[in-house]
Amino acid sequence: MTTPLLKVEHLTMRFGGLTAIGDLSFEAHSGQITALIGPNGAGKTTVFNCITGFYKPTEGMITLTQPDGQKLLLERLPGHDINWKGRVARTFQNIRLFGGMTLLENLLVAQHNVLMNASGLSILGIFGARSYKRAEKEAIELAEYWLEKTGLIDRADDAAADLPYGDQRRLEIARAMCTQPLLLCLDEPAAGLNPRESLLLNDLLISICREHKTSILLIEHDMSVVMQISDHVVVLDYGRKIADGPPDAVKNDPKVIAAYLGVEDDEVEKTEAEIATIAAHAKGDAR
Amino acid sequence: MAQASLDAKPAAQPTRFERAFKDAFIAALVMLGLSVPILALRAEQNMSNEVILIPRPWLVVICCLIVFVGRLLLGLFVFNRAPGAKPLVETPSAVKTAWAKFAPYAAQVGLGAIIAYPLVALYLGGPQGAIKWIDNFGIQILIYIMLGWGLNIVVGLAGLLDLGYVAFYAVGAYSYALIATKVIPATFPDLGVWAFWICLPVAGILAAMWGVILGFPVLRLRGDYLAIVTLAFGEIIRLVLINWVDFSGGYAGISSIPRPSFFGIPFNASESGFAARFGLEFSPIYRTIFLYYVILVLALVTAFVTIRLRRLPVGRAWEALREDEIACRSLGINTVSTKLTAFATGALFGGFAGAFFAARQGFISPESFVFLESAQILAIVVLGGMGSLFGVVIASIALVGGIEILRELDFLKAIFGSDFDPTQYRMLIFGLAMVLMMLWKPRGLISHREPTVFLKERKSISGSLVQEGHG
Numbered sequence: 036m037t038t039p040l041l042k043v044e045h046l047t048m049r050f051g052g053l054t055a056i057g058d059l060s061f062e063a064h065s066g067q068i069t070a071l072i073g074p075n076g077a078g079k080t081t082v083f084n085c086i087t088g089f090y091k092p093t094e095g096m097i098t099l100t101q102p103d104g105q106k107l108l109l110e111r112l113p114g115h116d117i118n119w120k121g122r123v124a125r126t127f128q129n130i131r132l133f134g135g136m137t138l139l140e141n142l143l144v145a146q147h148n149v150l151m152n153a154s155g156l157s158i159l160g161i162f163g164a165r166s167y168k169r170a171e172k173e174a175i176e177l178a179e180y181w182l183e184k185t186g187l188i189d190r191a192d193d194a195a196a197d198l199p200y201g202d203q204r205r206l207e208i209a210r211a212m213c214t215q216p217l218l219l220c221l222d223e224p225a226a227g228l229n230p231r232e233s234l235l236l237n238d239l240l241i242s243i244c245r246e247h248k249t250s251i252l253l254i255e256h257d258m259s260v261v262m263q264i265s266d267h268v269v270v271l272d273y274g275r276k277i278a279d280g281p282p283d284a285v286k287n288d289p290k291v292i293a294a295y296l297g298v299e300d301d302e303v304e305k306t307e308a309e310i311a312t313i314a315a316h317a318k319g320d321a322r
Numbered sequence: 323m324a325q326a327s328l329d330a331k332p333a334a335q336p337t338r339f340e341r342a343f344k345d346a347f348i349a350a351l352v353m354l355g356l357s358v359p360i361l362a363l364r365a366e367q368n369m370s371n372e373v374i375l376i377p378r379p380w381l382v383v384i385c386c387l388i389v390f391v392g393r394l395l396l397g398l399f400v401f402n403r404a405p406g407a408k409p410l411v412e413t414p415s416a417v418k419t420a421w422a423k424f425a426p427y428a429a430q431v432g433l434g435a436i437i438a439y440p441l442v443a444l445y446l447g448g449p450q451g452a453i454k455w456i457d458n459f460g461i462q463i464l465i466y467i468m469l470g471w472g473l474n475i476v477v478g479l480a481g482l483l484d485l486g487y488v489a490f491y492a493v494g495a496y497s498y499a500l501i502a503t504k505v506i507p508a509t510f511p512d513l514g515v516w517a518f519w520i521c522l523p524v525a526g527i528l529a530a531m532w533g534v535i536l537g538f539p540v541l542r543l544r545g546d547y548l549a550i551v552t553l554a555f556g557e558i559i560r561l562v563l564i565n566w567v568d569f570s571g572g573y574a575g576i577s578s579i580p581r582p583s584f585f586g587i588p589f590n591a592s593e594s595g596f597a598a599r600f601g602l603e604f605s606p607i608y609r610t611i612f613l614y615y616v617i618l619v620l621a622l623v624t625a626f627v628t629i630r631l632r633r634l635p636v637g638r639a640w641e642a643l644r645e646d647e648i649a650c651r652s653l654g655i656n657t658v659s660t661k662l663t664a665f666a667t668g669a670l671f672g673g674f675a676g677a678f679f680a681a682r683q684g685f686i687s688p689e690s691f692v693f694l695e696s697a698q699i700l701a702i703v704v705l706g707g708m709g710s711l712f713g714v715v716i717a718s719i720a721l722v723g724g725i726e727i728l729r730e731l732d733f734l735k736a737i738f739g740s741d742f743d744p745t746q747y748r749m750l751i752f753g754l755a756m757v758l759m760m761l762w763k764p765r766g767l768i769s770h771r772e773p774t775v776f777l778k779e780r781k782s783i784s785g786s787l788v789q790e791g792h793g
Contacts, residue, residue, distance in 0.1 A: 087652060088651075089648070089651075089652075113656075114651045115651050115654050115655055115656045115657065116654070117654075118651075118652060118653055118654030119654035124652070124653070125652050127648075127649070127652075131646045131648055131649035131652075132645075132646070132649070133641070133642045133645035133646055133649065134645060134646075134787050134788075134789065135641075135645055135771055135783055135787045135788030135789055136638075136641060136642065136645060136773065136783075137773045137775075137776065137781075137783070139773075139775055139776065139777055140638060140641075140773055140774060140775060143635075143638060143775060144635075144638050144639060144642040144650070144653060144655070145653045146635075147635050147638070147639050147642075147653060147654065147655050148654050148655075150634075150635035151635045151636065151639075154634050154635055154636075156636075161627060161630045161631065161634070163630075167634075171775075175775070175777070179777065188777075191776075191777040191778070192773065192776045192777055192778055192779055192780070192781050193781065194783040194784070194787045196787040197787065210653070211652075211653075214653055214654060
């Protein structure tokens with residue numbers, strides 16, 4: 036068994052008295068698409084915010100293993116270093132593009148740290164150093180590659196806010212990919228897309244995962260996307276993990292169906308009892 | 323008339339003229355009601371100190387007529403125009419094509435005009451007359467252009483609303499004044515003539531350092547809170563300068579600050595002075611012209627650095643920060659240090675401008691660094707269009723030059739009486755201009771944004787898509 040790329044252990048996030056995530060543990064493996072699903076308010080985006088450093092978790096450990104074997108504890112890194120040192124990129128549920136900047140500029144901002152080093156912290160850049168010009172040319176080439184890939188190359192010089200919704204979603208993915216991440220966290224990438232756009236998105240995500248060695252962690256409500264592309268599914272409900280496994284197994288899990296469709300009260304008690312026995316067994320096994 | 327036509331065709335809609343006429347008539351009635359108590363009688367004292375009332379019926383009639391005609395014209399040509407109607411004043415296509423040809427060269431032509439300005443003023447006004455035009459107009463406007471460009475980095479690019487920018491201007495001015503009057507004479511008296519050139523970079527660096535010191539605690543705040551705290555910092559610096567008398571001279575300020583030399587040659591009437599060395603007759607105009615070119619070069623350096631920085635990752639990060647701070651953080655941009663660089667770069671140019679100001683005036687006191695100065699610099703940036711260098715130039719000329727022009731309008735005294743002082747109306751005019759701008763061009767004179775990089779063609783981005791920043 037290889038070391039997982041991302042290992043979340045006993046993650047707990049409390050806001051005052053509210054426990055948004057309670058003792059969550061899961062793993063995401065390299066080269067796989069892991070989906071995080073659950074009903075509204077289950078705490079999926081909170082998990083994302085913990086992984087990408089927007090929240091500091093109350094308890095728990097988030098370990099990211101770099102290709103050279105170095106392990107980084109994401110909860111201890113400052114917010115911006117999670118992208119730069121940890122190489123974790125993300126998109127947002129409500130799209131956050133730099134609307135007044137062109138598509139190309141959006142993708143160049145994503146390569147900020149690389150370019151900043153090349154420009155000698157701007158000092159060489161002000162005097163027009165050749166090394167910076169070369170770095171900028173490479174950055175533009177990378178941006179062009181991702182614009183090509185997401186089918187936005189014709190609009191490279193337009194303002195990002197001018198794009199239609201579906202294109203904005205793809206641009207956000209392209210922007211995240213320009214940081215050359217190991218792990219790409221996508222928060223509902225298919226929300227608001229029509230079925231055709233949704234199919235294109237599936238292809239894009241699969242190609243990102245297979246060709247660029249970028250693993251994907253995905254929050255999604257659109258089950259057709261989740262079931263088609265993900266290798267591994269983690270189901271959350273009320274901040275706790277209720278199922279974890281390959282898509283087909285999860286789809287037929289009674290607890291998952293109960294969480295999504297709702298059940299009668301006595302059934303809940305029955306299920307809880309079942310969970311208690313399973314847990315007791317699990318503990319017994321562990322000992 | 324309106325009534326009659328309504329009676330004749332009760333079902334028909336009133337025509338535009340009828341509506342406008344009725345509207346104008348009502349406005350004239352309102353004017354009549356207002357003007358009778360205000361304008362109709364003039365109270366004066368006669369020889370025996372009794373109040374006598376002079377009726378002025380014609381003034382009332384004239385005012386009502388002006389309102390009536392004005393309102394009628396507005397009603398006919400401006401209000402309620404059909405959508406898609408032709409614009410009121412259509413730019414002739416010849417003018418448009420001429421402008422399209424001229425526009426790419428506008429910057430060069432403008433720069434040429436600015437470089438030639440003191441020589442033209444000298445030629446037209448002679449050595450005595452030109453000083454006023456070069457000093458009060460040229461240098462004054464250029465100082466504000468430079469301050470506007472400096473603040474533009476903080477407010478226009480990074481989107482951090484800074485209401486205390488004048489603090490850095492003060493730090494620059496006092497750094498130069500104190501080093502040149504106290505430190506240099508005490509340590510290296512021989513360097514006295516070089517004081518300005520030594521202190522200029524020092525003043526800038528000290529101001530940038532204060533920018534970082536003030537920015538560090540402030541930058542975790544956003545929006546209104548940031549604005550209020552920067553305002554407070556500006557006031558704190560001024561109050562320290564007033565109250566720390568041993569250090570800064572308090573209200574009395576610092577006087578006899580050394581004036582800049584022509585790279586080591588002082589501007590004075592002595593044997594080794596500028597005029598004698600170059601075989602010219604001594605005149606204060608040479609110093610003024612020299613100062614003009616110094617501030618011009620400083621301002622151009624500011625513009626050059628700003629243009630370059632915008633195309634560098636740090637400049638793009640500033641603009642990205644203005645657009646969306648959270649997205650910036652998710653892309654690995656250290657938002658704190660990026661904001662601090664914006665604050666420090668803006669403060670650096672404020673410091674340069676401050677050192678120049680102290681050298682030009684020869685005297686500084688805390689009076690020069692009141693909040694109104696910050697407000698005026700901010701007004702220049704907002705009026706010009708946030709982020710636009712060219713807009714700042716136009717706004718500085720309009721605001722600073724406009725106020726100076728008011729002093730020159732002596733002919734108005736012939737109309738309004740000899741005790742009429744047009745400069746007293748400057749705040750009124752300033753406020754009115756601001757209100758008109760908010761109605762006409764709420765995003766400033768030049769609101770569109772030029773992209774910093776492009777693949778195929780450079781398309782300017784409409785101002786409505788560009789965020790203004792939340793601090």
